[in-house]
Structure formats: C-alpha cells, structure tokens
Amino acid sequence: MQDLPAFEQLARAEAGLDHVWCSNYAEIFSAACNEVGIAARKIDMQYLWSSEAKTGLEIAEAHRTTEIFDRGLDRWVWMDLTFDILGAELCGEMVNLAEMVEALHDKRRIQHLTFVEYDPVRGIESEVPAQRSRHLKDLLRFFRTDQRYQYTRRVRS
Helix, strand or coil, X not given: CCCCCHHHHHHHHXXXXXXXXXXXXXXXXXXXXXXXXXXXXXXXXXXXXXXXCCCCEEEEEXXXXXXXXECCXXXXXXXXXXXXXXXXXXXXXXXXXXXXXXXXXXXXXXXXXXXXXXXXXXXXXXXXXXXXXXXXXXXXXXXXXXXXEEEEECCCC
16 A cells, blocks of 8 residues: 555545555655655654563554654644644644653643644544543553654655
C-alpha cells in the first residue's frame, strides 16, 4: 500500500480495502503534506528495555506519529491522526512532540496542556484539556519519557 500515492492510499483505507495502522496514517499524512508543499515528518517511537539477564534489548510497544512545519510559527507542530489530534497547545502555544511528551508527564505542566481533537462523527474540532482527553490513557501508554524517537522526513522527488 505504501507504494501508492498518498491520496490513493487514503481512499483505499476509507473504502475499507486496506486496514490502516498508526504507521499508515503517518505515512499517508506526511506524504500528502509533502506533496502539497507542507514540510512533514514521521516519528517512529519505540520503548526499549533490557532483559534481566542483560543479554540484549527487546522492543515493546511502538507507535508512529507526525509533525508538520508551520512556517507562520517557524516551528514543528505535533499532530497524531491515529488519535484524531490535530495539535497540542501548552499555555496557548502549539508544541512539537518533545514538548508535548514533557508536559504530558509533568504534574504541573499537564494542567496547561490542551489537545485540538477532531470528532469525525460530528465533523468538528475542539480544544480539550489533556487531563480530560478521551485518549489520555493511550497517550500515556505510547508517549513515554523513556521512548526512543526516530525522525524521518520524506523528500519530494
């Protein structure tokens, strides 16, 4: 599916022809953004841990998310279409993934963290305090402070 143009991948997913995971959403979204001139990058996240015998590393849960470069703000902005989150704000300013993860795990800062969530059923977006987000449990599970992050930007040819 990833060999197809981004909008064709999306159409196939929406038609139920292909199953879509977080990696597909990130691939489709970043490719679509880059195709229309918006710089976007995928971020692969993996939680690594050592076995007690210290014989090596094993990979636990993983997730893929995205950031776009907002030229008006002159910064990368985190978005996660898997969770229908169009961005995160900290004290009213859009943040990147690292800033969001930091605030998510800081008891004082999480009070000022807000998600811009999209409701696909109602077709509306709203600002939701992080602590009241319907995705908080999943976000805390995937966006951990001991994650390893790998950024990949797809360059248009």
